[in-house]
Amino acid sequence: MTIEWDYIVVGAGSAGSAVAARLSESGHHRVLLLEAGPSDRNFWIRMPIGYGRTFYEPRVNWMYETEPVEGFAGRISYWPRGKVLGGSSSINAMVYSRGQKSDFDEWEAMGNPGWGWRDVLQTYRKLEDHDLGPSEWHGSGGPLHVTTIDRHAHSLSRLFIKAAQEAGLAFNPDLNGETIEGVGLYQITTRNGFRESAASAYLRKRRANLEIITNAQATRIIFEGKKAVGVAYQQRGTMHEARAQREVILSAGAIGSPHLLQLSGIGPAPLLKRHGIDVVSENDAVGRHLQDHLCYDFTYRSRAPSLNDVLRPWHGKLRVGLQYLLTRTGPLSMSLNQGGGYYRSHPLRTAPDIQLYFSPLTYEKAPPKTRALMSPDPFPGFCTSISPCKPKSAGHLEIRSSDWRAHPAIHPNYLSEPEDLATMVAGARFLRQLGDAPSFAQVIETELKPGKQAESAADFATDIRERAYSVFHPVGSCRMGPDPASAVVDPRLRVHGIEALRVIDASIFPTITSGNTNAPSIMVGEKGAELLLKEA
Incomplete structure (x- = not known):
């Protein structure tokens, strides 16, 4: 059975939780949020130090591994990523670090108006409920609680x-x-002694116009010509389709979003053809420009x-x-x-x-x-x-086959x-x-x-x-920029060359931010929702 929604958000992680909550809070839009993993009602997720247990827990963690890295003397790098409501914010070390002014001014200078420090600081203040209270630098009363230690x-x-x-x-x-x-x-994302993930911050208030489906793995985006009209997903062995009257939003993260784009026919044409995937839109930047700390x-x-x-x-x-x-x-x-x-x-x-x-x-x-x-x-x-903070090395990821169950090949190029x-x-x-x-x-x-x-x-x-090892901050694989030759999304996070499809997560970072990337990822979710609502 196919059900129609106004918006479909793929991925209930750091950005996706914010996007779905903000799109639904007016009550005017019907929103479907698809999450490949389970609920976050788990003792080891709610207890802050429990991330030691979830670090290798396949029920809530994608547990990616890279290809052998030449710069690592041929070692493989382990990349935990959240597969649960809240995404990686449910299994990370909770450090809240927003990046520095120069990071975002660099984004704006690369041709992305509205993404400079003056603008993103206001978005940060909007999302924060900070222990230090309201000020020029901090917000109070926002969904995400930030704790001083x-x-x-x-x-x-x-x-x-x-x-x-x-x-x-x-x-x-x-x-x-x-x-x-x-x-x-460091300041950390906790509230009253519990982990404050993006899910606990944004999805606590359940709304009739927001449906959250867990254990639902998106397998491809559905197109009519060059317009995204829905998402196919698998849940408990059964395939389903959901249709979006307005837009499809990918918030599956720096690995999941480019992976799904490539599986759906958006990416480097030779790669897609090699795996028998029809090319909907050729874009060599999908999966490229991958950075990590x-x-x-x-x-x-x-x-x-x-x-x-x-x-x-x-x-x-x-x-x-x-x-x-x-x-x-x-x-x-x-x-x-x-x-x-x-x-x-x-x-x-x-x-x-x-x-x-x-x-x-x-x-x-x-x-x-x-x-x-x-x-x-x-x-x-x-x-x-x-x-x-600002490594120069960049890698890429690409599908191994047309099978959505196969993890992509990750080449971090450290x-x-x-x-x-x-x-x-x-x-x-x-x-x-x-x-x-x-x-x-x-x-x-x-x-x-x-x-x-x-x-x-x-x-x-x-x-x-x-x-040396990864601190699990992959970004940039669906880079934002004005030029379709080198970027996947424009400054309004719309996928170049495609209608009604956006990417809103850490994959859109034009360059990696200084420090931990969870706070910037949530900020991107907030700002992406603002862009959508201005056009609604």
Whole structure:
């Protein structure tokens, strides 16, 4: 049976939840939201630290793997992505970081009017319900609650801030304020001790004109000529079709959206023909310009107690478990990425180009394919990390076959640009300097990785290729831009050459933003809905 809607949104993730909620809140539009995964009513999703459990949970996680990466010494990179209401916002580490002014001014300068910092800041303020209250930089009363952790951070996180100041960085009490530069404590997306995913923020209020269908995998977009008129989807082994009178919106993420476009006949013609797919619209940019952030760690054995001492022994687990169940506070109510910030790797940089992370926990000895946040190492430890904000390397993804069940082939192309490796080596040198700062030196017993034997640029470069990893921020694979030759969507997020089809998610980023990409993804959902409603 075919049912008609005004709008069909594919993907109930960070952007899709916002799009569906905003389109339906007036009551004037009938909206269908399709989600390939299940409901988010899951203890390990609602409890903030539960992302350690969902990191390798196939029921709620696509668990993608890349092709072997030359820049990673031939290693494969693991890419968890949410397959559940809330998408990746339901399984991420909850750090709320909006990017910096220059990121969005760059977007606008690339031919995307309305996407500069002045405009997107207002969208951020609209979506926020911030602990810091309303101001020039923050919003209050919006759907997404943002929590400050100043009163609850581990003592080692405060020591990290002191050591970073000793290493020459300034303290920043608000890493989402006037500037992101400096070090401080991250803000996180939680509400009253529970994870605040995009689904819990935007889809709490159920409306009669919004239908949400879970476990519904979109298999192709339905076209009449070059107009999108619906979506075919599979649910529990049965194929269905839904029709859209106004528009189809893809919010399936930086992997799912280009994958579905290619399966539906929009993409590089040779690729589509090779897999027997009729070309609806040739667009070589679909699946290209894929970017991601890398991370590189220093791990330490500590003389001072860390979260390892709390979360490793059974009595520690029992105590913090009871604390969380009774009060919704304690380590289980937070992210493990507590401290961090942004700095310039060279004084001539015009903006911060490296992000810092600090975690008062290590799990070096965790079994393979686990992220044992509740079973950390049997000794006190902590780690510091760097992540270059604006990598130059870009990759691509493409369908392996016409079978919608087959994951696409992902080629991230990490470290293919020499500048990216040089930036990471500079970051490694800073982490060594940070570890030698007086406040850290007094509590560090041993540098476990990379170890003091790593001293030269070549040493660090080799170790980076062998140990660096994704921080799971894929963007750009349906890039926004005015030129159909190099972009998939225009500045109003309409797919070039196709009627009634838009992409609204992280795949439209013209360039990767500085820092964690969940907040910008939600912002894109908000702004995309605004664009749609102005035309309705």
